[in-house]
Amino acid sequence: MEGNEISQVIPKVKLKEKMGFLAFSGSINIVYLFRSSYYLFFLTEVLKLSMATAGAIVALSMVWDAVNDPLIGYWALNRKFKNGEKLRPFALWHSVPWAIILVLVFTDFGVSQTLTIVLAYIFYMTFQVFNTTVVLPYNAMAGLATNNDIDRRSINVFRNIGACLGSGIGAVACLPLLMLFGALNSEGNLNPEGASMGFFLVSCIMGSIVIAGSIMHYVTTKERVKQVSTEETKLSFQKVVRMLIKCRSWRFNTVYVICYGLINMLLMQSLAYHATYVLGRTAAVTMIQAAYLIATLLASFIVSPVDKMLGRRRAMILGPVIALLGKVWFVINPFSLGAIYMNAVSVGISVAFCFVLFNTNRNSIVDIIESKEGRRIDSMIATADGLAAKLSTAAVTALTAFMLEFAGYDPNLTVQPDSAIRIINMILGWMPGFVGLIMVVFAYFHPIEKEYEEARKKLQGS
Numbered sequence: 001m002e003g004n005e006i007s008q009v010i011p012k013v014k015l016k017e018k019m020g021f022l023a024f025s026g027s028i029n030i031v032y033l034f035r036s037s038y039y040l041f042f043l044t045e046v047l048k049l050s051m052a053t054a055g056a057i058v059a060l061s062m063v064w065d066a067v068n069d070p071l072i073g074y075w076a077l078n079r080k081f082k083n084g085e086k087l088r089p090f091a092l093w094h095s096v097p098w099a100i101i102l103v104l105v106f107t108d109f110g111v112s113q114t115l116t117i118v119l120a121y122i123f124y125m126t127f128q129v130f131n132t133t134v135v136l137p138y139n140a141m142a143g144l145a146t147n148n149d150i151d152r153r154s155i156n157v158f159r160n161i162g163a164c165l166g167s168g169i170g171a172v173a174c175l176p177l178l179m180l181f182g183a184l185n186s187e188g189n190l191n192p193e194g195a196s197m198g199f200f201l202v203s204c205i206m207g208s209i210v211i212a213g214s215i216m217h218y219v220t221t222k223e224r225v226k227q228v229s230t231e232e233t234k235l236s237f238q239k240v241v242r243m244l245i246k247c248r249s250w251r252f253n254t255v256y257v258i259c260y261g262l263i264n265m266l267l268m269q270s271l272a273y274h275a276t277y278v279l280g281r282t283a284a285v286t287m288i289q290a291a292y293l294i295a296t297l298l299a300s301f302i303v304s305p306v307d308k309m310l311g312r313r314r315a316m317i318l319g320p321v322i323a324l325l326g327k328v329w330f331v332i333n334p335f336s337l338g339a340i341y342m343n344a345v346s347v348g349i350s351v352a353f354c355f356v357l358f359n360t361n362r363n364s365i366v367d368i369i370e371s372k373e374g375r376r377i378d379s380m381i382a383t384a385d386g387l388a389a390k391l392s393t394a395a396v397t398a399l400t401a402f403m404l405e406f407a408g409y410d411p412n413l414t415v416q417p418d419s420a421i422r423i424i425n426m427i428l429g430w431m432p433g434f435v436g437l438i439m440v441v442f443a444y445f446h447p448i449e450k451e452y453e454e455a456r457k458k459l460q461g462s
Contacts (some may be wrong), residue, residue, distance in 0.1 A: 013151045018158040020220025025162030027213020033170030036268040044411040046195045055401020057120050059394045065128035066390030072132045073383030078234045085223045087137045095214035098130035099207030106203035108196035139382035143363030144223040156359045164297035175286045177202045188283025227376040252446045253361045254385040259439040260354045261389045263432040270427040277416045288344050295348030303356045316443035319353030320436040327433045334425035364452045371455035
């Protein structure tokens with residue numbers, strides 16, 4: 001898939017613009033790391049909600065996040081900002097309310113348990129709305145910045161590097177910041193007296209970084225790719241859904257995206273529990289996440305040459321295969337420190353390949369659909385597969401929370417029962433391993449290379 005221009009002559013994307021994508025990705029992933037690693041922990045350990053209640057809050061909010069994805073994507077599809085652009089301005093105008101809601105999500109208001117639960121639902125669901133609007137340009141702008149597949153892949157590599165750096169800031173800085181502001185004690189364990197204020201202050205810092213990254217993205221990037229057809233009539237929601245479902249590449253890519261999200265979520269939401277109750281130190285999360293992120297960062301630099309050498313489908317297969325091989329030791333001995341590091345490193349390498357390739361596929365799928373339907377639906381591609389991905393992630397989050405509850409997990413215990421420990425280890429081992437096998441199968445049969453080449457030739461002749 002080394003196609004060049006499709007329908008318009010667009011100059012090569014410069015380094016400054018790629019750095020804008022990197023900054024945006026970095027800031028967004030600071031929030032992702034902080035939220036995914038600590039929100040469930042915050043609900044159970046700081047707000048003292050039961051695991052079942054906390055799991056329900058996260059899962060139902062994620063269902064809402066999934067549902068609002070295509071709704072907001074469709075709304076964005078049929079509108080333009082005053083400057084004529086469709087997606088880039090979302091990064092500018094929605095980052096501030098997003099950051100404010102993030103702070104409210106990690107605030108302990110000291111009210112009754114019932115009101116605490118109500119507020120948690122309200123704030124987290126509102127957070128998910130702004131999360132969707134800000135992520136629109138995050139996922140779609142590579143396809144609007146250029147129609148060159150090589151440049152799109154390069155942009156997605158920079159996005160992945162930004163994701164690693166952002167997650168690295170979250171992984172490395174969150175724990176020391178939580179200790180600095182009194183949420184954790186000197187040993188890295190929860191400090192009940194200062195936990196509420198500590199999480200509040202750290203979330204303020206994270207929100208400020210998001211605003212800065214969003215502004216940098218806005219001022220350095222530009223929407224250049226225009227629809228070949230001059231048709232501008234409003235597309236019905238049913239028509240857009242049919243356009244998506246008819247595209248085989250979109251269907252296969254969606255399953256791949258779903259599996260990627262599940263593997264990442266299973267790792268991130270269970271690490272704090274594994275570190276606390278299996279390894280004996282919550283602070284161990286930092287070094288494990290650091291190993292994961294370093295592996296992802298280093299792997300990002302080889303995705304492009306490997307993709308060029310092997311082809312898209314083979315490169316997509318390689319990612320989950322690496323993760324599967326890295327889990328063997330952990331499945332055999334989940335109590336080994338070396339095994340958990342090997343698990344994290346292999347998943348990190350896999351994530352680099354999967355992220356860059358399925359996002360480049362997303363950009364190509366817009367072109368595939370345009371070649372068949374005459375219309376670009378960038379915002380829907382950026383959000384439609386999120387519906388399935390987030391629904392499945394919500395289901396797995398609820399399932400793991402209830403499995404832990406059923407196994408006897410109790411946040412008030414310093415030592416969890418063996419049944420709960422087995423579930424924690426299964427979440428990190430067998431469950432993502434099974435998901436990885438599904439990824440391999442769907443990557444093998446993915447039609448993206450053939451369909452994109454056909455679309456490129458057709459659009460070049462337009």
